[in-house]
Amino acid sequence: MAVRFEQIQDCQQTNARLGRLHTPHGTIETPIFMPVGTLATVKTMSPEELKAIGSQIILANTYHLYLRPGHEIVREAGGLHTFMNWNRPILTDSGGFQVFSLSKLRKITEEGVSFRSHLSGEPLFLGPEQAMEIQNALGSDIAMAFDECAPYPADREYVRQSAERTVRWLKRCKEAHQRTDSQALFGIVQGGMYPDLRVENAKAIVDLDLPGYAIGGLSVGESKEQMYEMISHTTPYLPKDKPRYLMGVGSPDALIRGVMLGIDMFDCVLPTRIARNGTAMTSQGRLVVKKAEYARDFTSLDPECDCYTCTKYTRAYIRHLVKADETFGLRLISYHNLHFLLQLMTKVREAIRNKQLPEFANRFLTQYYGSDE
Numbered sequence: 001m002a003v004r005f006e007q008i009q010d011c012q013q014t015n016a017r018l019g020r021l022h023t024p025h026g027t028i029e030t031p032i033f034m035p036v037g038t039l040a041t042v043k044t045m046s047p048e049e050l051k052a053i054g055s056q057i058i059l060a061n062t063y064h065l066y067l068r069p070g071h072e073i074v075r076e077a078g079g080l081h082t083f084m085n086w087n088r089p090i091l092t093d094s095g096g097f098q099v100f101s102l103s104k105l106r107k108i109t110e111e112g113v114s115f116r117s118h119l120s121g122e123p124l125f126l127g128p129e130q131a132m133e134i135q136n137a138l139g140s141d142i143a144m145a146f147d148e149c150a151p152y153p154a155d156r157e158y159v160r161q162s163a164e165r166t167v168r169w170l171k172r173c174k175e176a177h178q179r180t181d182s183q184a185l186f187g188i189v190q191g192g193m194y195p196d197l198r199v200e201n202a203k204a205i206v207d208l209d210l211p212g213y214a215i216g217g218l219s220v221g222e223s224k225e226q227m228y229e230m231i232s233h234t235t236p237y238l239p240k241d242k243p244r245y246l247m248g249v250g251s252p253d254a255l256i257r258g259v260m261l262g263i264d265m266f267d268c269v270l271p272t273r274i275a276r277n278g279t280a281m282t283s284q285g286r287l288v289v290k291k292a293e294y295a296r297d298f299t300s301l302d303p304e305c306d307c308y309t310c311t312k313y314t315r316a317y318i319r320h321l322v323k324a325d326e327t328f329g330l331r332l333i334s335y336h337n338l339h340f341l342l343q344l345m346t347k348v349r350e351a352i353r354n355k356q357l358p359e360f361a362n363r364f365l366t367q368y369y370g371s372d373e
C-alpha cells in the first residue's frame with residue numbers, strides 16, 4: 001500500500017486528531033503543514049535547511065513542472081526526489097487549481113482543459129490522464145486528482161455541473177493511475193459555497209475508496225467563516241480512518257481552526273510569499289521589518305523563537321538586507337516563517353496529546369491577533 005493512515009489519538013473537546021501517515025519516503029506526524037515547493041524548490045531554502053526546521057513533507061506543482069522544465073526531464077532525472085535532492089515525502093498538486101488561476105484563454109470540456117501557457121502563450125491541454133501521466137513521471141508519494149477548482153463566486157448550477165464533472169474526472173484519474181503501490185491518489189471534494197453540493201460531492205468522491213481526501217475550492221476569496229462552514233459540512237462525510245487535506249490554507253488561525261474541524265494536512269505559500277516583501281510571522285503577530293522603527297532594533301524577529309534567524313540575527317540587520325534588496329534577507333525571513341508554522345503545528349500536536357488544544361488555541365490566537373480578533 002502506497003500510503004497508510006493511522007489514527008493515534010482523538011481530542012475530546014474538538015474534532016482534532018493525532019495521526020501518522022506512512023508513505024514510501026517516510027512517516028508523517030499529523031496534523032501537518034506542508035511547505036510549498038512549486039517549481040521543485042521551497043523558494044530560497046535548501047533541503048538541509050528544510051530538514052533542520054522539521055519539514056516532513058513538501059508540495060510541488062504538476063502544472064508548473066509540466067510547463068517548466070517539463071515532466072520528461074524530471075522523469076529522466078529519476079523523478080522529483082532525485083532531481084531536487086529531497087528524500088522525504090512529496091505531494092504533487094494536479095494542476096487543477098493552477099490551470100484555472102494562472103493560465104489564460106482556457107476552454108473546459110468533458111475531456112479536460114485547453115489553455116495557453118502563462119509563460120510562453122503556447123496552446124496546451126491538461127486532462128485527468130495527462131495529470132496522472134505527469135505525476136507518474138514526477139514520482140511523488142501522493143498525487144492529487146485532476147479537478148476543477150470552481151471560480152468564486154460562481155452560481156449554483158455552474159458549481160453543480162463542475163463538481164459532477166470532477167467526479168467523472170476522478171474516475172478517469174483512478175483508471176489512469178499507474179504507480180498504485182508507490183504513489184497514493186487523493187480525491188478532492190469540490191462544491192463551491194453550497195453545503196448540499198459539498199455533501200453530495202463528498203459522498204461521490206468517497207465512494208471511490210481512495211487512501212486520502214482533500215477539500216478543494218476554498219480559500220479562493222470567500223470569508224473565513226464561509227470557509228469554516230464548508231469544512232464543517234464536509235468532514236462528517238470523509239472517513240475518519242483516512243487523512244483529510246485542506247488545500248491552500250495556512251494562516252495561523254486557519255491552521256488551528258482547521259485542525260479543530262478535523263483536518264490533518266495543510267499547504268500554503270504564505271510563509272515564503274510574505275517573506276519576499278519583508279513580512280515575518282511572530283508570536284506577537286505579523287512584523288513588517290522594513291518599518292523605520294526597527295532600524296536600531298537589535299532584538300531578534302521573534303523573542304519566543306529559537307530558530308537560526310532569531311538566534312543569530314537582529315531586526316536591524318534583516319531590515320538593512322531587505323531595504324538593500326539583499327537575497328539573504330529574504331532567506332532569513334523565509335527560514336523563520338516556515339519554522340514558525342512548522343513549530344505551530346508541533347505545538348498543536350503537543351496540545352492534542354495533552355488534551356489542551358482549546359486552551360492552547362485561545363492563548364496562541366489572542367497573542368498573535370490581539371484580544372480584539
Ligand SMILES: CNc1nc2cc(C(=O)NN)ccc2[nH]1
Nearest residue numbers: 096097149216217218219247248
Ligand atoms: C490559496 N488558495 C487555494 N485554494 C486552492 C484550491 C485548490 C484546489 O481546489 N485544487 N484542486 C488547490 C490549491 C488552492 N489554493
Ligand SMILES: [Zn+2]
Nearest residue numbers: 305307310336
Ligand atoms: Zn525564528
